Amino acid sequence: MSEVEETIKRIQSHKGVSGIIIVNADGIPIRTTLDNSTTVQYSGLIHQLAAKAKSTVRDLDPQNDLTFLRIRSKKHEIMVAPDKEYLLIVIQSPNEV
Amino acid sequence: MEIVYVYTKKRAEFGRQCNFTDRSAELHVDIVPDPTLAENFIERNPVDSGIQCVQEMSEHEINTERFETGSRGINHTEGGWPKDVNPQEVEQVSRYRKKVEKDEIYVNTIQQLGSIMEHTIKQNNAIDIYEEYFENLQLDEVEDTPSAKTINVFRDPNEIKRTSTHISWFPDGPRKLAVAYCNLEFQGSSPDTSMDSYIWDVENPNKPEMTLKPVSPLVCLEYNPKDSHVLLGGCYNGQIAYWDVRKGSQPVEMSPIEHSHRDPAYKAIWITSKTGTECFSASSDGQVLWWDIRKMGEPTEKLILDPTKKQDPTKALGAMSLEYESTMPTKFMVGSEQGSVIACNRKAKTPAEKIVAIYPGHLGPVYSLQRNSFFPKNFLSVGDWKARIWSEDIRESSIMWTKQYQSYLTDGCWSPVRPSVFFITKMDGTLDVWDIIFKQNDPTLSLQVCDEPLHSLRVQDQGRLVACGSHTGTTTLLELSDSLYTLQRNEKNLVTAMFERETRREKILDTRHREMKIKERAKSSADGGKEKEEEGGEAALDEEDLYAKAENEFWSIINQEKKNIEKKKEADMDKADPGKQSPIPEDGDQDQGGEN
Numbered sequence: 001m002s003e004v005e006e007t008i009k010r011i012q013s014h015k016g017v018s019g020i021i022i023v024n025a026d027g028i029p030i031r032t033t034l035d036n037s038t039t040v041q042y043s044g045l046i047h048q049l050a051a052k053a054k055s056t057v058r059d060l061d062p063q064n065d066l067t068f069l070r071i072r073s074k075k076h077e078i079m080v081a082p083d084k085e086y087l088l089i090v091i092q093s094p095n096e097v
Numbered sequence: 098m099e100i101v102y103v104y105t106k107k108r109a110e111f112g113r114q115c116n117f118t119d120r121s122a123e124l125h126v127d128i129v130p131d132p133t134l135a136e137n138f139i140e141r142n143p144v145d146s147g148i149q150c151v152q153e154m155s156e157h158e159i160n161t162e163r164f165e166t167g168s169r170g171i172n173h174t175e176g177g178w179p180k181d182v183n184p185q186e187v188e189q190v191s192r193y194r195k196k197v198e199k200d201e202i203y204v205n206t207i208q209q210l211g212s213i214m215e216h217t218i219k220q221n222n223a224i225d226i227y228e229e230y231f232e233n234l235q236l237d238e239v240e241d242t243p244s245a246k247t248i249n250v251f252r253d254p255n256e257i258k259r260t261s262t263h264i265s266w267f268p269d270g271p272r273k274l275a276v277a278y279c280n281l282e283f284q285g286s287s288p289d290t291s292m293d294s295y296i297w298d299v300e301n302p303n304k305p306e307m308t309l310k311p312v313s314p315l316v317c318l319e320y321n322p323k324d325s326h327v328l329l330g331g332c333y334n335g336q337i338a339y340w341d342v343r344k345g346s347q348p349v350e351m352s353p354i355e356h357s358h359r360d361p362a363y364k365a366i367w368i369t370s371k372t373g374t375e376c377f378s379a380s381s382d383g384q385v386l387w388w389d390i391r392k393m394g395e396p397t398e399k400l401i402l403d404p405t406k407k408q409d410p411t412k413a414l415g416a417m418s419l420e421y422e423s424t425m426p427t428k429f430m431v432g433s434e435q436g437s438v439i440a441c442n443r444k445a446k447t448p449a450e451k452i453v454a455i456y457p458g459h460l461g462p463v464y465s466l467q468r469n470s471f472f473p474k475n476f477l478s479v480g481d482w483k484a485r486i487w488s489e490d491i492r493e494s495s496i497m498w499t500k501q502y503q504s505y506l507t508d509g510c511w512s513p514v515r516p517s518v519f520f521i522t523k524m525d526g527t528l529d530v531w532d533i534i535f536k537q538n539d540p541t542l543s544l545q546v547c548d549e550p551l552h553s554l555r556v557q558d559q560g561r562l563v564a565c566g567s568h569t570g571t572t573t574l575l576e577l578s579d580s581l582y583t584l585q586r587n588e589k590n591l592v593t594a595m596f597e598r599e600t601r602r603e604k605i606l607d608t609r610h611r612e613m614k615i616k617e618r619a620k621s622s623a624d625g626g627k628e629k630e631e632e633g634g635e636a637a638l639d640e641e642d643l644y645a646k647a648e649n650e651f652w653s654i655i656n657q658e659k660k661n662i663e664k665k666k667e668a669d670m671d672k673a674d675p676g677k678q679s680p681i682p683e684d685g686d687q688d689q690g691g692e693n
Contacts, residue, residue, distance in 0.1 A: 004204055007211035014218045022207065027177035030197050040175045068213065079217050081210040085202060088210040092221055 008033070016092045018076065023047055023087040030086070042078075046089055050082050100126050165303045243530065243542045245563065245575040249302045253278060253570025255291045261566025263317040264555040268325045271557045272299055273306065274564055276572050277318035279333050279361075281552075286314070294318055294330070296342070299574065310346045311338055316361045322423075323373040329390070331362030337378050339390045356395045358382050364419040369426055377421075381434050383413025385441075402431060402439055406449040414439070420466035422473055428453075430476065432463025438478055440489070454492050459483070465509045465554075471516035471589060475596050479509035484521050484531075488600045493607050496599035499531065500538060507552050514560030514582050516592045522551035522565050530581060534591045542581070546573050 008020055012033065021039055022031040027047040032039040054066040069080040081088040102125055175184045182189045197203055251274070253259060259278040267273035277294045280286035292314045295305035309315070313334040321327040328340045330348070335358030338348035358380035365378035368387075375397075377387040383403070386396035402414045415434035422428075427444040438456040445451040459480030468476040474489045475496070482502045485495035504525040512518035517534045518541075526547045529540035549568040556563050560582035566572045 004198065004207045007208055011211060011214060011218065014215070015222050017218065024197060026179070028193075030194050030203075044175075044177075068217065070217070077221065079214060081214050081217075083206050083210055086206050086210070088207065088214055090214050090218065092218060094221070094225060 004031070011090060014092075016094065017090060018093055019091045021089040023089065025085050042089060042091075046078065046080055047087060050080050050087055054082060163303075167303075241578060241580060243532075243581050244578045245528075245530070245542065245544055245581070247546075247573055248562075248576050249299065249574040251276070251295075251297045251302045251305075251572040251574070254295075254305065255293075255570075257287060257290045258569040259286070259290060259314065260552050260568050261570050261572050262553055263315070263319075264553050264564045264566055264572065265319045265328070266555060266557045266562075266564070268320050268322045268558075271559065271562050273297065274299060274572070274574070275309075275318050275320060275328055276564075276566060277315040277330065278570055279314035279316050281316075281361075290314075296328075297572070307342060308346050309340055309348075311348055312336065312351065317364050319365060319367060319376075321367050321373065323367075323369075327390075329365050329367060329376050331358075331365040331378050331380075333361045335359055335362050335380060335382070337362055337365055337376075337386075337388055337393070339376075339393075350390065350393045352388065352393045353395070356386075358384060358386065360415065363417050366419050366421045368421065369423040377419070377429075379416035379419045379431055381415030381417060383410060383415055385416060385419075385431060387443075398443075400441065400448065400451055402433065402452070404437070404439070404452070404455055406452055408448045417462045418464055418466045420468060420476065422468045422470075425468075425473060430466050430468075432458070432466045432478060432480070434462040436460055436463060436480060438463055438466060438487070454489075456487060456492055457494065459485070461505070464507055467510050469511050469516055470513055472592065472596060477509055477511055477519055479506045479521060482506065484509050484519070486533075486596075486599075488596065488603070491600060491603045491607065493610075494603060496596065496603050497533070497537070499540075504550075507550065508554040508565075510554055510556055512556055512560050512582065513558050515584055515588065517588060517595075518581060520554055520556060520563060522546075522554045524550040526551055526567065528554070528563070528565055528575070530577075532581075533595060534585075534588065544575070546575070547571060 008031065011017060011020055019034040019038075020032070021029055021034065021042055023029050023043045023046070027043055029039045029043040034042070049071075050066070050069055053069050057064050057066045066082055069082065071078040071080070076091055076093040079090045079092065081090075178184045178190075179193075182193050184190060253261070259280045261276045262279050262281060263277040265275045265277075267275070273296055275294070275296045278291075279294075280290055292311060294309045294311070294315045296307040296309065298306040309318075309328070309330070311330060311332055313332040313336065315330040315338075316333055317331045319329045321329065326342050328342070330338050330340065332338060332351075334354070336352050336354060337357060338351040340346075341349050358378065359382040360380045362378045362380045365376055367373075368375040368377060372389075372391075374390045375387065376390065377385060379385045383401055385400040385402065387398035388396050401408045401410050402416055403409045403412050404414060405412055414437065416431045417434050418432035420430040420432070428440065428442055431439045431441065433439060436457070436459040438458045439452055440454045440456070441451050442453050443451065445453075456478075458478060461481040463478050463480040465479040466476060476487050476489070478485050478487060478495075482505060484499045484506055486497040487495045499521070502523060504523045507522050507524060509519060509521040512520070515532075518530065518532050521529045521531070521540075523529070526545060526549055528544045528546050528551065530542040530544075532541040535541050546565055547567050549571070551565050551567050553566040554563065555565075561577055563575045563577060564572055565575070
C-alpha cells in the first residue's frame with residue numbers, strides 16, 4: 001500500500017497537478033485528493049467516457065486497445081490512464097509561460 | 098385528324114350498375130403509313146447519342162419541421178456502489194475502500210498506471226504544445242465578396258402577429274435582443290392582440306427569454322447603455338415606461354397619461370447623465386419630452402417642435418425619429434413626419450433658440466436619423482425613397498444621397514465600426530448595405546431578408562451582427578462577412594476626403610444658386626421700375642406679363658425694321674430718280690438702315 005502512496009505523492013509533486021482520482025471498474029472512487037462532490041462528478045462522467053473511448057477504439061480495430069485518454073480544455077487537462085480493473089485520473093493545469 | 102368513337106346508351110339505363118362482358122376485338126381505326134410524309138424528314142446517318150451506364154438517381158430536398166429544444170442539466174449523484182454498501186455511511190464506504198486498497202492487483206495496477214501518467218505529465222510540463230505559435234500574424238486580407246448569412250430567426254410567438262417596430266441590443270455583448278412589437282396600423286389591432294414585447298436570447302429562438310408586459314403595446318424599446326438591467330419603452334398610447342428585468346415583467350413605473358404624449362411615442366432614447374436615469378422621447382404630436390425615470394410623474398422639460406419658433410402647438414411638426422449622440426450631450430436632432438430634420442440644442446436659453454436649424458429632409462416622414470460615429474458632423478437620414486447623408490453646416494440640401502428606390506425605405510443606420518458603411522431596410526423586405534468608398538451608385542450588398550416589409554434595423558456595437566424586424570414580427574439575425582465589419586486600410590481618410598469634397602460641392606452649388614437668385618431679383622426689380630413708368634402696374638414678375646412684354650418687344654422690333662426698309666426703298670427711288678448721287682455703296686446704306 002505504501003507504494004501506492006508513494007506513487008500518488010510523486011504524481012502530485014509535479015508542476016500543475018491539481019488532483020488525482022483512482023476509480024475502480026464500477027465507477028466507485030477509491031482514492032482521491034479532491035473533495036467528495038467533485039470526485040463523484042469526475043468519476044461518474046469520466047468513467048463512462050473512458051468506457052466509450054475504449055469501445056470506440058476496439059470497434060475500429062479489434063486488435064487495438066485504448067492506452068491513454070487526454071481531454072484538453074480551456075482551463076486544464078484531464079488525463080485518464082485506463083486499465084482492466086481501475087482508472088487513474090489526473091487533472092493538470094497548463095503552465096502559463 | 099381526330100379519331101372519334103361513339104357509343105350509345107339508353108337514357109333509361111343511366112345510373113345503372115356496370116355489367117362487364119367479354120367480346121372479341123374490333124378494329125376501329127386503321128392508320129396506314131403515308132410514305133409521302135417521309136418527304137418532310139431527312140435521314141440522319143450516323144446519329145450520336147450518349148449513353149451512360151449509371152443508376153438513375155433523383156434529388157430530393159426535405160426540410161424538417163421546427164422542433165423545440167430545451168436545455169437540461171443532469172446532476173450526478175453517487176452510484177455504482179455494491180448493494181451491501183450504503184454510500185451515505187462513511188464507515189461502510191471507508192471499509193470498502195480499505196478492502197480494495199489491500200488488493201494485490203490494485204497495487205500493481207496503480208504503479209503501472211502511475212508511471213505512464215508521470216511520463217505524460219512530464220511531457221506536458223516540458224513543452225506546451227497548445228501555445229499560440231504565431232500571435233502577431235497579420236492575416237492577408239482576402240477580398241471576398243461581401244455577404245451576410247442568417248443565423249437565427251425569432252418569430253412572434255403569438256397567433257396574431259404584430260410588427261417588430263424597434264430592436265435594441267443588449268449593451269454588454271451580443272447575447273440578448275430586446276424587440277418591441279406593436280401593430281402600427283391605425284385601429285388595426287384586434288382586441289385579442291397581445292401587447293407583450295420580448296427579450297430574446299440569441300441562442301434560443303424558440304422561446305423568448307423574458308416577456309415585458311406594458312399597458313399598451315410598445316413602439317420603441319431601448320436598453321440603458323449604462324445599466325443593462327433597465328429598459329425604456331415608449332407606448333402606442335404615448336406613455337413612457339421603464340422596466341427593470343430583475344423586478345419582473347411589469348413596468349416599474351409609467352408616466353401618467355395627462356403628461357405624456359398624445360400620439361404614439363415613436364422614439365425614446367437614454368441620455369448620458371451622471372445619474373444614468375435621464376431620457377427623452379418624441380412623438381408625432383409635436384412634443385419632445387425629457388424625463389427622469391426616478392420621477393415619472395411629469396416630464397422635466399418640454400419642447401414643441403414649432404418651426405416658427407413660437408412654441409405654438411398647432412403649428413408643431415410631428416416627430417418620427419430622434420437622434421442623440423452621447424459625445425454631444427446638448428445637441429440632438431428630430432426627424433419629422435413632414436419630412437424635415439430639425440437640429441436642436443437643449444441648452445439654449447429661450448425655447449425659440451432651442452431649434453437651431455431645419456433641414457429640408459425628405460418628401461415623407463423621416464424614419465431614421467443617425468450621426469456617423471466617426472464623423473459626427475455628418476448624419477444619415479432615411480425617408481421616402483432615398484437615404485441622404487447631410488453635413489451639419491450645409492442647410493439647404495444633403496451632400497450625398499442614394500439612388501431613388503422603387504419601394505419606401507423604413508429604417509437605416511451606420512455601421513459602428515466602419516465609417517463608410519450604412520444599412521437600409523425597405524418595404525419590399527430587402528436589406529441594403531452601402532459602402533460609400535466602394536460604390537456610390539448602388540448598394541454593395543442587397544439581401545432579400547423576407548417577403549414582408551422590413552420595419553426596423555439595428556446593428557450590434559461590434560458591427561458583426563445585424564437584426565432586422567419585419568411586418569409579421571419575424572426578427573432575423575444576420576452575420577456579416579469580414580469585409581463589412583473590419584476597418585479597411587485608409588478608410589477614415591478616404592471617407593473624410595469624400596465628405597469634404599461633397600460638402601464643398603454643395604457649398605459651391607449653394608453659393609451659385611444664391612447668386613443667381615440675387616441677380617434675378619435685381620433684374621426683376623429693375624424691370625419692375627420701367628413698367629411702373631409705362632403701365633403704373635406692379636413689378637413684372639408674372640410669367641404672363643413677361644410673355645406680353647416679350648411679344649411687344651418682338652413686334653416693335655419687326656415694325657421698326659419694316660419702316661426702315663420702306664424708308665430705304667424710298668431713299669433708293671429718290672436716289673435713282675435724280676441720277677447719280679454720292680456713290681455710297683448699297684451695303685453701307687443697308688447697314689445704316691439696319692442700325693436704325
